[in-house]
Amino acid sequence: MKENVIILGGGIAGMEAARQLLLLGERPVIVERADHLGGHVADWHRLFPDKSPAEDLLEGLRPGLEGAEIHLGTTVSSLNALKDGYNLTLSDGSKLHGRALLFATGFELFAAERKEEYGYGIYNQVITNRDLERWFNTGKDSRLSGRPLSKIGFVHCVGSRDLKAGNPQCSKVCCMTAIKQAIELKERFPFAEVYCFYMDLRLFGKKYEDFYIGAQRDWGIHFIRGRVSEVAETLDGRVVVKAEDTLSGRPLKVSLDLLVLMAGMLPNPSATALARQIRLDVDDDGFLRSRDNLAGIIASNRPGVFYAGACTGTKTVPETLAEARSAALAIHNYLQDAK
Amino acid sequence: MNDRIASGFAPFVIPFVVGMVFVLGYCFYALVKILLQLPREDRVRFLRSLVTPRCIWKNVRDIFCDCLLHVKLWRRNPLLGYMHSSIAFGWFMLIVLGHVEVMLFVPHRIHFLYYPIFFNYFVAETSETIQGAALFFLMDFFLLIVLSGIALAMIKRVRSRWFGLRRTTRPSLLDRVGLYSLWSIFPLRLLAEGFTAHISGGSFLIVPLNWLFRQFLGNDMNMLPTWWAYSAALCVFMCVLPFTRYMHIPAEMLLIPMRNAGLTIRHPRRGLARVEVFSCPGCGVCIDACPMTVKKANTRDATVYLNRQIRRGNERRIEEISDKCLLCGKCTAVCQVGVEGPMLRVAQRATRHYGLEPDFSGLDTAPVQNNMERFEGAPEGERVAYFAGCMTQLTPGISRSVESVLKKAGVDYRFIDRDGGICCGRPMLTAGRFHQAWQLIRKNSELIRSSGCNVLLLSCPICYKVFREHYRLEGIRVVHHSDYFHELMEQGRLRVEKGDLTYVFHDPCELGRGSGIYEQPRRVLGCAGYLTEAEKNRRESICCGGSLGSLTLGFSQREDITKAALRNLTEGGPDVVVTACPLCRSTFRRYADRPVWDLAEALDKQST
Numbered sequence: 019m020k021e022n023v024i025i026l027g028g029g030i031a032g033m034e035a036a037r038q039l040l041l042l043g044e045r046p047v048i049v050e051r052a053d054h055l056g057g058h059v060a061d062w063h064r065l066f067p068d069k070s071p072a073e074d075l076l077e078g079l080r081p082g083l084e085g086a087e088i089h090l091g092t093t094v095s096s097l098n099a100l101k102d103g104y105n106l107t108l109s110d111g112s113k114l115h116g117r118a119l120l121f122a123t124g125f126e127l128f129a130a131e132r133k134e135e136y137g138y139g140i141y142n143q144v145i146t147n148r149d150l151e152r153w154f155n156t157g158k159d160s161r162l163s164g165r166p167l168s169k170i171g172f173v174h175c176v177g178s179r180d181l182k183a184g185n186p187q188c189s190k191v192c193c194m195t196a197i198k199q200a201i202e203l204k205e206r207f208p209f210a211e212v213y214c215f216y217m218d219l220r221l222f223g224k225k226y227e228d229f230y231i232g233a234q235r236d237w238g239i240h241f242i243r244g245r246v247s248e249v250a251e252t253l254d255g256r257v258v259v260k261a262e263d264t265l266s267g268r269p270l271k272v273s274l275d276l277l278v279l280m281a282g283m284l285p286n287p288s289a290t291a292l293a294r295q296i297r298l299d300v301d302d303d304g305f306l307r308s309r310d311n312l313a314g315i316i317a318s319n320r321p322g323v324f325y326a327g328a329c330t331g332t333k334t335v336p337e338t339l340a341e342a343r344s345a346a347l348a349i350h351n352y353l354q355d356a357k
Numbered sequence: 358m359n360d361r362i363a364s365g366f367a368p369f370v371i372p373f374v375v376g377m378v379f380v381l382g383y384c385f386y387a388l389v390k391i392l393l394q395l396p397r398e399d400r401v402r403f404l405r406s407l408v409t410p411r412c413i414w415k416n417v418r419d420i421f422c423d424c425l426l427h428v429k430l431w432r433r434n435p436l437l438g439y440m441h442s443s444i445a446f447g448w449f450m451l452i453v454l455g456h457v458e459v460m461l462f463v464p465h466r467i468h469f470l471y472y473p474i475f476f477n478y479f480v481a482e483t484s485e486t487i488q489g490a491a492l493f494f495l496m497d498f499f500l501l502i503v504l505s506g507i508a509l510a511m512i513k514r515v516r517s518r519w520f521g522l523r524r525t526t527r528p529s530l531l532d533r534v535g536l537y538s539l540w541s542i543f544p545l546r547l548l549a550e551g552f553t554a555h556i557s558g559g560s561f562l563i564v565p566l567n568w569l570f571r572q573f574l575g576n577d578m579n580m581l582p583t584w585w586a587y588s589a590a591l592c593v594f595m596c597v598l599p600f601t602r603y604m605h606i607p608a609e610m611l612l613i614p615m616r617n618a619g620l621t622i623r624h625p626r627r628g629l630a631r632v633e634v635f636s637c638p639g640c641g642v643c644i645d646a647c648p649m650t651v652k653k654a655n656t657r658d659a660t661v662y663l664n665r666q667i668r669r670g671n672e673r674r675i676e677e678i679s680d681k682c683l684l685c686g687k688c689t690a691v692c693q694v695g696v697e698g699p700m701l702r703v704a705q706r707a708t709r710h711y712g713l714e715p716d717f718s719g720l721d722t723a724p725v726q727n728n729m730e731r732f733e734g735a736p737e738g739e740r741v742a743y744f745a746g747c748m749t750q751l752t753p754g755i756s757r758s759v760e761s762v763l764k765k766a767g768v769d770y771r772f773i774d775r776d777g778g779i780c781c782g783r784p785m786l787t788a789g790r791f792h793q794a795w796q797l798i799r800k801n802s803e804l805i806r807s808s809g810c811n812v813l814l815l816s817c818p819i820c821y822k823v824f825r826e827h828y829r830l831e832g833i834r835v836v837h838h839s840d841y842f843h844e845l846m847e848q849g850r851l852r853v854e855k856g857d858l859t860y861v862f863h864d865p866c867e868l869g870r871g872s873g874i875y876e877q878p879r880r881v882l883g884c885a886g887y888l889t890e891a892e893k894n895r896r897e898s899i900c901c902g903g904s905l906g907s908l909t910l911g912f913s914q915r916e917d918i919t920k921a922a923l924r925n926l927t928e929g930g931p932d933v934v935v936t937a938c939p940l941c942r943s944t945f946r947r948y949a950d951r952p953v954w955d956l957a958e959a960l961d962k963q964s965t
Contacts (some may be wrong), residue, residue, distance in 0.1 A: 019450065132946070133752070134751065134752050134754055134946075135751040135752070135753070136754050136755065140753050140754055140757065141753070180945070181913075182912065183947075184947060247751075248750050248751055249753070250750065250776070250777075251752065251753075252774065252776075258776070260777070261799045271777070
């Protein structure tokens with residue numbers, strides 16, 4: 019009888035790891051708190067750099083999960099380490115035992131209300147990157163419906179690289195997501211002016227730079243280097259954004275119909291709480307600490323505990339998938355060695 | 358009473374006379390120097406106050422209450438109060454009564470400086486002494502009082518917590534010399550008078566002591582050495598006094614009339630600042646009070662150390678301490694002498710020369726002017742201009758609530774900086790860049806006058822304090838929203854329903870200590886729900902750590918300050934922390950485990 023490999027989190031990391039473990043002949047068990055698999059990707063409409071539908075990615079992962087035990091809408095109430103593995107009590111009262119444990123717990127999106135100066139939750143014209151993707155997916159958002167959008171702004175680094183918001187990390191994906199979303203809005207509202215307020219553009223991956231140049235050249239999106247200082251509402255139901263254009267060295271004020279905040283990635287607090295129960299190291303940025311940051315990213319400080327995806331830091335989709343495969347292989351080897 | 362020594366002189370008085378002449382000479386020199394350092398108008402103002410009857414009375418009363426009786430210390434901790442007033446008042450009474458004795462019994466000796474101090478040595482008891490029994494009794498009584506104070510002072514060195522002091526300063530070497538000589542003066546006086554009492558007479562303390570000594574000492578050989586020792590102790594104390602913290606004794610007597618004359622610090626080292634620095638008794642009450650000292654590394658940035666460094670002339674540390682301070686003003690609030698630590702620091706900052714001097718005189722206010730909501734014509738009655746200021750612009754939740762409350766109360770208002778405005782000038786003031794601050798203040802004054810208002814409503818206490826103290830807005834009432842909303846409730850223009858939430862109110866530095874508004878926000882909250890109090894509140898409220906005052910305190914260093922302030926607020930388990938400052942609110946929200954609201958938000962939720 020094969021022993022369980024427990025996967026905490028059913029996002030793309032958990033799904034891909036489970037798929038690979040099944041291929042390797044192991045018995046993965048996914049515990050997911052939401053009522054569906056897919057994590058944050060399931061909330062997304064299209065993914066950079068090719069604007070491929072997020073649903074296609076998930077669709078590619080799902081068939082490989084046949085045979086895996088999946089607990090949806092379930093959280094872990096307690097977790098303890100035994101001599102021969104890990105014991106979990108689930109929120110439905112059942113118990114699970116696993117020889118190995120994979121944290122695929124992902125990240126939490128920064129709560130944009132915390133940057134009150136941007137007015138999220140106060141002004142109807144202010145939404146987040148996730149709200150926009152949901153709207154692309156569902157077409158439903160009371161803040162967006164029935165309004166012509168002629169001027170749109172994007173604020174980069176909301177809750178990322180921001181000490182005052184308690185997160186000095188770069189969230190890595192928002193620069194590209196903002197460019198992607200800007201282009202997508204431009205596709206829907208070809209006559210709209212779109213502004214991106216950024217402090218740095220971090221476009222490091224394959225095709226990213228082309229995408230950025232295309233956004234300027236082909237879509238006419240304006241990139242303004244400077245952080246937004248404050249957002250206020252005007253009497254005619256728009257928002258005024260005040261920023262500084264640091265390249266021209268001038269303060270700038272622009273009225274917008276829609277402002278999209280690129281909320282960043284924060285450590286998932288429930289993952290941190292679980293990690294503490296079995297004394298896993300937590301890094302000073304709040305993410306789980308890998309054994310080392312070059313060759314041991316998926317390894318933890320405890321035998322039998324592995325990491326995949328954004329639980330150890332901010333990750334892109336391909337990085338997450340690669341880590342999931344790598345973790346699956348490491349778990350397989352670990353179980354083989356234990357025999 | 359008879360003169361025992363015909364010449365009225367004994368060699369042992371020499372050390373005392375030397376010390377006394379030195380200290381008086383030094384104080385006179387210091388007084389002249391400080392008067393010359395004062396700007397002319399301040400000097401005239403000060404000297405004029407010294408001959409104004411009302412001021413004279415106030416000075417006498419304050420000096421008596423503060424320097425001798427230490428009334429403020431009594432309020433802080435009775436044991437500490439007793440210790441200080443017993444020594445100061447007791448000693449003062451010994452000197453006064455000594456003079457009375459001389460005038461009464463040997464009036465021809467009154468011009469001898471040392472006679473009242475060594476009176477018992479120079480006189481012999483006669484049959485008529487009984488008439489002076491009450492005086493003798495009082496002398497012994499006050500000596501006993503002083504001795505009890507000295508005993509407490511010794512205990513305080515090892516058990517400072519009994520006196521309500523958690524942390525205190527480490528005295529420097531000279532301070533220790535002064536301290537030990539002060540401690541030894543009165544026991545030596547007791548011994549000297551005890552050895553002499555069979556000749557000079559005395560009362561309940563020294564007569565039995567004399568009897569006791571005579572039981573096993575058959576001669577008077579100890580008499581002269583103890584008088585010498587007593588005189589020497591006095592000499593040492595007075596000679597080191599100008600260089601120790603005991604300089605606060607004469608300095609405070611100058612500080613009180615200067616403050617009563619309305620002088621303010623103009624220069625970080627000269628004039629009033631110098632008097633304040635020398636008035637610091639080095640007690641260290643400000644160490645526990647300073648919000649920065651939750652981190653032990655910051656202990657040496659408390660005001661007491663600033664004073665010490667200024668006295669030593671350690672420029673590097675003076676700059677460092679001056680820049681780091683949050684300017685919350687709590688050290689001044691707890692200081693017995695009232696040393697204005699924040700003002701000393703701002704004055705120090707003002708001496709700095711910057712390579713780049715921004716010039717706001719050319720600031721174009723036309724765009725603000727053109728987009729400003731204003732009162733056209735001059736409608737009758739109250740015309741309220743709401744100025745949110747930059748901090749409230751960053752917290753739109755507050756300005757929304759303020760507007761909502763104003764609408765509910767039917768107030769005719771204009772949100773004059775809805776579309777942007779000009780800085781009130783406070784950051785430039787705290788940085789000591791007064792010239793730039795004045796440029797902003799002038800521009801802003803024009804804008805506010807052009808709004809046509811007669812009430813200027815502010816939701817930010819930082820703006821409020823600056824508008825109140827530095828702006829000349831004749832005919833315009835400057836009011837903070839906590840005060841104004843309280844008024845609206847009193848007038849019945851705003852109906853408030855009592856909710857079931859428990860609030861704790863955090864006194865923002867600029868509103869409480871800075872502007873003296875403590876009651877109004879509490880009354881408003883008391884109507885909107887249930888009010889609990891934090892352990893440290895009102896004048897002793899702990900700064901949130903977000904203050905603009907500090908020029909160098911890093912973000913991570915402020916975290917501990919904020920957390921400590923939050924602990925103080927949440928200990929009683931309130932549902933919501935309420936404050937009346939957008940900056941405090943943002944700072945607390947970063948680390949709070951429960952909602953943090955502005956007063957306007959709490960009121961908006963409960964009012965109709």
